[in-house]
Amino acid sequence: YIWPSPQLDALEAARFDQQGFNANFLAGFIQPCDTFQFGSDTGRANAADWIRTVGFYLAFPHWADLFTEAYHDMATHNSTDGTGGLDASIRFAEEQARVENAGDGFDNTMTLIFLLAIVNRYISISDNIALAALIAIENCGGPEIAFRGGRVDAAVPNAPGVPEPQQDLASHIASFARQGFTQTEMIGLVACGHTFGGVQHDFFPDIVNVLNDTSDTEDVAHFDTTFVTFDNNVALEYISGTTQNPLVVGFNDTTNSDKRIFWQRRERHYAIVRLLIRGANTLSMPCRFANSLDVYASTCANLFVRMLDTVPSNVTLTDVITPLPVKPSNVELILDGNTLQLWGQVRLWNMTEDPTRTVSMLWDNHIGGTGNATLGFAGLSSSTGGKYSAVWYGFNATSPLSFLSLDAIAGVTSLSFVVDNELDDQDGLGFALQDGFMFSQTSCLFGDPVVGKFDVAVRNGVNPTRVYLEQSITDSVQRVSVSEIDIVPPSEPIAANAAYSLWSINITEATTSYGIGAEIDGVKYSTTDTHVMVLFPPCPAEK
Numbered sequence: 001y002i003w004p005s006p007q008l009d010a011l012e013a014a015r016f017d018q019q020g021f022n023a024n025f026l027a028g029f030i031q032p033c034d035t036f037q038f039g040s041d042t043g044r045a046n047a048a049d050w051i052r053t054v055g056f057y058l059a060f061p062h063w064a065d066l067f068t069e070a071y072h073d074m075a076t077h078n079s080t081d082g083t084g085g086l087d088a089s090i091r092f093a094e095e096q097a098r099v100e101n102a103g104d105g106f107d108n109t110m111t112l113i114f115l116l117a118i119v120n121r122y123i124s125i126s127d128n129i130a131l132a133a134l135i136a137i138e139n140c141g142g143p144e145i146a147f148r149g150g151r152v153d154a155a156v157p158n159a160p161g162v163p164e165p166q167q168d169l170a171s172h173i174a175s176f177a178r179q180g181f182t183q184t185e186m187i188g189l190v191a192c193g194h195t196f197g198g199v200q201h202d203f204f205p206d207i208v209n210v211l212n213d214t215s216d217t218e219d220v221a222h223f224d225t226t227f228v229t230f231d232n233n234v235a236l237e238y239i240s241g242t243t244q245n246p247l248v249v250g251f252n253d254t255t256n257s258d259k260r261i262f263w264q265r266r267e268r269h270y271a272i273v274r275l276l277i278r279g280a281n282t283l284s285m286p287c288r289f290a291n292s293l294d295v296y297a298s299t300c301a302n303l304f305v306r307m308l309d310t311v312p313s314n315v316t317l318t319d320v321i322t323p324l325p326v327k328p329s330n331v332e333l334i335l336d337g338n339t340l341q342l343w344g345q346v347r348l349w350n351m352t353e354d355p356t357r358t359v360s361m362l363w364d365n366h367i368g369g370t371g372n373a374t375l376g377f378a379g380l381s382s383s384t385g386g387k388y389s390a391v392w393y394g395f396n397a398t399s400p401l402s403f404l405s406l407d408a409i410a411g412v413t414s415l416s417f418v419v420d421n422e423l424d425d426q427d428g429l430g431f432a433l434q435d436g437f438m439f440s441q442t443s444c445l446f447g448d449p450v451v452g453k454f455d456v457a458v459r460n461g462v463n464p465t466r467v468y469l470e471q472s473i474t475d476s477v478q479r480v481s482v483s484e485i486d487i488v489p490p491s492e493p494i495a496a497n498a499a500y501s502l503w504s505i506n507i508t509e510a511t512t513s514y515g516i517g518a519e520i521d522g523v524k525y526s527t528t529d530t531h532v533m534v535l536f537p538p539c540p541a542e543k
């Protein structure tokens with residue numbers, strides 16, 4: 001995609017900036033894989049719950065929780081009428097209270113997402129559930145998962161429909177068909193999901209007994225011996241007859257759902273067949289999975305993408321988000337007298353630190369001129385379980401988190417970057433900047449009770465149809481939207497300098513963050529920076 005695109009820029013960052021500089025907190029939380037937020041030696045793993053949520057279940061995050069969350073949220077999908085799917089309806093107490101969502105993983109995971117994830121106008125709660133599952137898989141040894149954004153959060157709970165272990169095979173086949181998966185895909189999805197975690201005694205006393213194991217204080221009977229790692233051991237141990245999977249060899253055969261799902265007549269011959277045609281397609285799914293980690297990983301990657309992208313039929317997802325090779329980030333313009341403060345960093349994807357590298361930024365202005373500055377190393381980040389790294393440079397060479405001063409009259413129209421003599425200007429388009437309106441440092445406080453004068457600097461000649469403050473609103477079911485507070489155009493121009501005039505609005509909510517929006521030639525633009533009144537200085541007359 002072409003930068004800037006506010007939604008794709010935000011989704012790309014949430015998906016790829018996972019550890020280190022400018023990283024999102026979600027991924028930082030779930031490493032290493034055997035970490036469980038509520039203590040060690042519990043036998044639980046964050047990843048499993050996150051995956052199960054996407055698939056079916058949500059708990060306070062162990063890795064397993066992050067994954068199950070996604071499954072349980074998705075499993076309400078009805079492929080015939082297009083309702084349900086991955087829409088964060090699992091956050092509703094009514095869904096969590098259902099027997100089909102037994103366990104504490106869902107509540108735990110939602111708590112984590114609300115605490116740590118970025119939920120905003122561009123990234124929904126359900127996008128975060130998908131991201132949590134994806135991060136869990138990728139960081140615990142799993143394959144890379146293609147990510148699309150744009151999920152829409154449900155306003156009310158979905159109809160029930162998460163499969164339960166005591167149901168018979170026919171019910172499970174019908175349930176997965178409703179969710180949009182064939183029988184073969186069902187076998188795959190269960191064998192892929194049950195690579196993490198296990199069944200906990202507290203919530204499933206009819207499946208798992210008290211274990212009296214000091215290294216497994218929560219009495220979790222695991223699906224395989226490597227329950228914090230994505231691997232094919234769940235299939236391998238099943239095929240080799242050593243499995244301890246509580247849904248295969250549980251003492252209560254009624255709840256041995258994995259056994260019914262994995263079992264196929266062909267497998268009776270697995271020992272001979274496996275020797276003769278290893279990994280061949282004629283083998284059953286668990287058999288092929290057991291034979292080849294590659295087959296397992298690639299099949300699971302495809303099924304997980306299908307699972308994460310199962311959304312209500314009125315939702316349109318973005319294209320798969322791939323990382324921009326060169327990406328400006330946190331770009332802000334602020335007017336300070338005759339100076340434009342240009343804040344920001346640039347991320348160079350798939351590169352590591354190299355003290356000999358030179359990175360510079362070029363910019364075009366309104367008067368046909370150009371400028372350039374050398375950028376300074378700001379930090380490193382990594383992604384996808386450490387598979388990719390990125391290096392960041394700040395627009396201000398000596399203070400990477402500070403700004404570069406530009407001439408306000410000349411302004412700035414677009415950026416480009418030169419990395420070791422190689423130009424990146426988005427194939428000639430440049431990285432467009434909007435300097436038609438921005439926050440002005442003349443904003444200040446006056447009066448008693450105190451009022452904030454919020455000044456927006458509007459570039460002369462730009463003639464916006466509207467200029468407004470933007471305020472994020474969270475509704476009663478935690479969905480974020482933006483409300484617009486129009487600024488009345490000044491009756492007489494108030495000059496900020498030779499190029500900018502001020503539009504002002506008085507605000508009284510001291511700690512509310514406001515962004516700025518403007519409609520210019522029928523297109524709406526927003527600033528990425530927000531401002532709070534408590535940080536304004538007193539107005540000159542008040543000093």
Ligand code: HEM
Nearest residue numbers: 048049052055064071103163164165189193197198199200
């Ligand atoms: C017929 C279908 C399925 C049934 C009956 C089933 C049943 C169960 C049960 C009873 C548990 C134990 C939960 C607990 O102790 O809190 C569990 C855990 C889990 N399930 Fe499934 N499951 C099914 C399909 C799936 C699918 C499709 C996925 C994901 C793709 C998945 C992912 C997980 C994960 C990751 C856990 C571990 C949770 C943890 O350790 O916290 N399951 N499943």
